[in-house]
Amino acid sequence: MRSICFYFQVHQPYRLKPYRFFDIGDDHYYWDDFLNRSVIRKIAQKCYLPMNSLLLDLIHQYPGQFKVTFSFSGTFMDQLEAYAPDVLESFQRLVKTGQVELLSETYGHALAALKSKDEFSSMVDQHREKIQALFDGYTPKVFRNTELIYSDQIGAMVADMGYKGILTEGAKHVLGWKSPNYVYQNSINPNLKVLLKNFRLSDDIAFRFSNKTWEDYPLTTDKFINWINAIPKSEQVLNLFMDYETFGEHQWAETGIFEFMKALPGAVFNQTDFGFATPSEIIDQVSPISAIHVPTPISWADEERDLTAWLGNDLQDEAFDRLYDLENMVKKTNDPDLLRDWNYLQTSDHFYYMCTKFFSDGDIHSYFSPYDTPYDAFINYMNVLSDFVLRVKEKLKEPAIA
Template sequence: MRTICFYFQVHQPFRIKPYRFFDIGEDHYYWDDYSNRSIIRKVAQKCYLPMNELLLELIRRYNGKFKVTFSISGVCLDQFELYAPDVLESFQRLVATGHVELLSETDAHALCSLANKEEFVRMVESHKEKIKRLFNGYEPKVFRNTELIYSDKIGAMVAEMGFEAMLTEGAKHILGWKSPNFVYQNSVDPNLRILLKNFQLSDDIAFRFSNKTWSDYPLTTEKFVNWINAIPQEQEVLNLFMDYETFGEHQWAETGIFEFMRSLPEAVFRYTNFSFSTTTEAARNAKPIAKIQVPTPISWADEERDLTAWLGNDLQNEAFTKLYELEAQVQKIDDPDIIRDWKYLQTSDHFYYMCTKFFSDGAVHSYFSHYDTPYDAFINYMNVLSDFILRVKNKLKALEAVDK
């Protein structure tokens, strides 16, 4: 039987407060606690709490035949513990049903897989420990890298860490004529199975649902089921990957997005030969049809599906390079504040805010940024990074003095 795999990314960064040049060396706390708490509570009320309740209702209604998968970033879990314990409890109730899967990712939703293997492994292990602590010993079997970033090399590192499967984008320039609706294999280690996002049908829900200029507006369950039924019978796995904030935050409740999801499982069960699976079930039950060759990293972002949303200009590359030059030094320091800031400064959102793309993708970038311009984002981040570098140097000098 063919299957639908719903995967939702749950992530909120720790946003940096306005930090001036004159704060360098004077103020060592970088995080905008008021904004971070306000945003988490707002999204909790609009998305996390009502959508979690809806999913719990659907899992119970269909006796576990409806299943979903989540990847919750470590920095988001940290904020749930700080600002929204009710949200954390609602996710714990979902996972306790046995029909909700949790994925592994980098703890800080970081780009470290592109910079440093050792830091990448540390970040993954840190996230695994956090999931285990918060979800009654749960151990993820499938990996989702930050921003769905994937390459043959990254996949090989993930396989080396013991994961069974990994998620990424079904990018056109990689697939060519092939379909994303199959399970593939990593080209270096064929034991790692690769699940590819069907971005057309995913984005119909995530981005186009409330777009009144879209030729297929409004999107109904009947229409969506017809599109599903048009998928050739031999194509076994339909991967619908999207931000969880799609529901109630990006697509407001008034658009009908909750009613769409409430009625979708019934329509799928009644009018199609699809079931619902977690990512582990999909990877295990479908036979891989081929190795997928991805020599250069891909991601979910923009028309290019590459890294340019985060590392596409000189601002981003300077910030990224200066940050990861500190890795070896930071690892010598045993200071919880330094480790916390090192981790949170790696979050990919900080680099996304510096993106200078315009035209078709510019609106998306500006929507997710709280800065007036990418240059403001760069200056604010580099001011913070300058102070962090000073702190690291001073800590190392103090350690050297003790050793002497």
């Protein structure tokens, strides 16, 4: 039987509060607690709670057959503990069924893999420990880097950490004529298996589902099943990767997205030769067809599927470089508050808000940003970073405790 892998990214950043130049050196708390709580409680009601309930019902309806996969950022898990313990409990119930796989990632949903191997490794360790603490000792075996960012070198680092697989985008400029519907392997360390997102079928659900100008609107279960059945028989896996907030937040309940998801598993079982599997199961059961060569990092963001959503202009590059110039100093402080802020300041969303792209990609960036313009995002972030530098330097001046 061929396999469908449903993977959901679940992430919320710690958003910065408005932070003026005159706050530098005076106000050392950077986070907009009211906004962060408001956002997660809103999405909890629209997405997390109803979708978790739906998935639990499907798992009980198809015991041992229907399976899904999640990755939770550390910043998301921290906010669940602070603002939405009911949502955390609902995720814990899902994991206890044994039909849900959890993936590793960077704690701060960071871009550290692009800049610092040490920080990348440290964040992955922190994330694994958090998963173990919240989910009864669960230890992930497969990795998902921030926003599916992947390259040959990043894959090799992940393999060295002991992971057996990684998820990334089935980018056209990498695959060429090849299909994403196979298992591949890292070109440096073939022990690491690579699962690629089928971006067309994934994005039909995640982005186009409610688009009335789309030529295939409306997307019905029967239509989607027909597309699945059109996949050549030699292709063994269909990786449907998307933001969990697709359900109820990006695609509102009124669009019929929940009804679509509720009906899909039964239609798959009854009308196709596919079943559902987790990444670990696919990696264990399906042999890789070849190595995939990705010398330059890819991601699942924007039309280019590269890094330009976060590192595509001078604002982003300056903020990113200034931040990581502090790494050694921050770690020398060994201060819990500074290390927490350091972690949260690395979250990729801060750089995403500084993106200056236009047209459809620019609209998507604006949708997610709490700022009026990318320049406001840059100024606010750099003001915060200036205060953070002062705190780090002040801490390093303190005499060591005997």
